Amino acid sequence: MVDPAGMRYGMHAVLYVSANAAEDLWWCLVMKLETLAVPKGYRFSRRSFVRIASAASAVGLVHITTEVDLAYGQRRIARDIPADAVLINANENPLGPCAEACSAMDNLGAKGGRYEFGLTQELVKTFAEIEGLKPEYVRAYAGSSEPLHYAVLAFTSPEKSLVMGDPAYEAPMRAASYSKARVFKVPLAKNYAHDVKAMVGADPNAGLLYICNPNNPTGTTTTREDIEYALVNKPKGSTLLIDEAYIHFSDAKPVLDLAAADKEVVVLRTFSKIYGMAGLRCGFAIARPDLLARLEPYGWNSMPVTAVVAGTASLKHKGLVLERKKINADIRNDLFSWLAADKYSFVPSESNCFMVDVKRPGKQFIEAMEAKKVYIGRVWPAWPTHVRVTVGTGPEMEVFKKAFKEAMETPALAVQGPPKGAESWRTDRPYASLS
Numbered sequence: 001m002v003d004p005a006g007m008r009y010g011m012h013a014v015l016y017v018s019a020n021a022a023e024d025l026w027w028c029l030v031m032k033l034e035t036l037a038v039p040k041g042y043r044f045s046r047r048s049f050v051r052i053a054s055a056a057s058a059v060g061l062v063h064i065t066t067e068v069d070l071a072y073g074q075r076r077i078a079r080d081i082p083a084d085a086v087l088i089n090a091n092e093n094p095l096g097p098c099a100e101a102c103s104a105m106d107n108l109g110a111k112g113g114r115y116e117f118g119l120t121q122e123l124v125k126t127f128a129e130i131e132g133l134k135p136e137y138v139r140a141y142a143g144s145s146e147p148l149h150y151a152v153l154a155f156t157s158p159e160k161s162l163v164m165g166d167p168a169y170e171a172p173m174r175a176a177s178y179s180k181a182r183v184f185k186v187p188l189a190k191n192y193a194h195d196v197k198a199m200v201g202a203d204p205n206a207g208l209l210y211i212c213n214p215n216n217p218t219g220t221t222t223t224r225e226d227i228e229y230a231l232v233n234k235p236k237g238s239t240l241l242i243d244e245a246y247i248h249f250s251d252a253k254p255v256l257d258l259a260a261a262d263k264e265v266v267v268l269r270t271f272s273k274i275y276g277m278a279g280l281r282c283g284f285a286i287a288r289p290d291l292l293a294r295l296e297p298y299g300w301n302s303m304p305v306t307a308v309v310a311g312t313a314s315l316k317h318k319g320l321v322l323e324r325k326k327i328n329a330d331i332r333n334d335l336f337s338w339l340a341a342d343k344y345s346f347v348p349s350e351s352n353c354f355m356v357d358v359k360r361p362g363k364q365f366i367e368a369m370e371a372k373k374v375y376i377g378r379v380w381p382a383w384p385t386h387v388r389v390t391v392g393t394g395p396e397m398e399v400f401k402k403a404f405k406e407a408m409e410t411p412a413l414a415v416q417g418p419p420k421g422a423e424s425w426r427t428d429r430p431y432a433s434l435s
């Protein structure tokens with residue numbers, strides 16, 4: 001049965017109820033919509049809601065995998081990390097929220113005691129105006145991890161697979177373990193872009209094709225032409241999920257206009273990266289209202305008001321994105337010159353992270369760096385001798401350089417058996433063993 005207390009806090013409750021409670025849930029949602037002043041364009045029919053709610057409840061409880069889960073997977077307890085450690089492991093932005101975002105949060109005062117749905121509407125309106133979108137094509141979430149998971153749950157199933165790049169952000173694959181969808185991992189092309197031709201041909205029964213642009217972990221981009229190719233040639237009935245978490249760091253062409261043009265595309269944006277708001281939790285799903293409506297049954301909650309006002313203030317700060325893009329690019333390019341001068345092998349990235357080949361099992365290298373209090377990112381099974389590094393501040397990257405050189409100059413330890421993280425990967429296995 002529906003837990004009425006749970007319902008007060010949002011549609012997450014849908015995941016805890018049995019299928020025959022779907023009707024009860026419908027009435028709760030109707031009441032909720034009245035309270036929420038939902039933007040125009042969100043249409044729910046009672047019949048479709050009952051169908052989707054039944055599907056959602058069949059899925060059961062879902063763990064939302066986040067970058068922080070993945071980055072700290074081996075060390076969940078933050079107190080283990082020394083206070084003076086360099087943290088370049090989770091693709092966070094060391095600059096944090098901009099000054100305008102901080103003042104907006106300071107000025108919230110007693111408003112923080114209320115749900116303040118109007119502030120979320122202002123955030124959505126601000127973004128929609130800047131991007132030339134209708135507000136009903138934009139839905140705010142507490143970070144983009146939620147809509148990423150909901151899209152996988154909504155568009156994949158045991159019959160409808162997930163197709164993604166390799167290496168790529170692992171969260172969609174984890175979400176697919178809940179919808180019991182097959183996962184097809186398509187190696188990146190030689191230039192490290194998504195191999196869209198191979199992706200569209202991977203499975204005629206694909207439900208969702210996930211393209212992260214720029215890609216996490218490589219920071220490499222996929223061209224607009226390739227994304228359009230995927231859109232035109234994708235299997236019938238499938239949807240594209242374009243994750244633009246890192247788009248602002250790069251010159252890659254955004255595809256919000258494809259969502260505005262009513263294509264089968266869901267675009268994800270987050271404030272966690274260039275806006276430095278990972279801890280505040282704010283993001284968007286952008287798509288045709290009927291596609292957004294397919295995400296709704298999996299989660300419907302009010303937004304953290306601190307994130308909302310900080311997000312709005314950040315969007316209104318006109319020079320912010322370019323300013324931060326330049327800061328990141330300058331530090332990254334300096335680092336790449338240094339790596340190249342010493343003949344270290346790395347993948348040129350346009351983002352705030354990159355992959356470097358440490359010529360030994362990545363885990364071994366990560367541990368050596370941790371001993372020097374430099375926390376770098378993880379290893380992907382497809383590339384077991386590469387590690388991901390996030391671009392930190394200038395001084396942080398100087399500490400990184402010294403530690404990196406020392407660690408590289410230390411002979412690799414002999415490995416018994418296959419290196420960890422290099423286990424064979426079957427593309428139809430719905431859950432990867434992550435490093």
Ligand SMILES: Cc1ncc(COP(=O)(O)O)c(C=O)c1O
Nearest residue numbers: 067143144145169216245270272
């Ligand atoms: C590619 C990608 N998508 C989505 C996310 C989710 O970010 P958040 O939930 O913080 O918005 C991340 C986080 O690192 C990411 O790397």
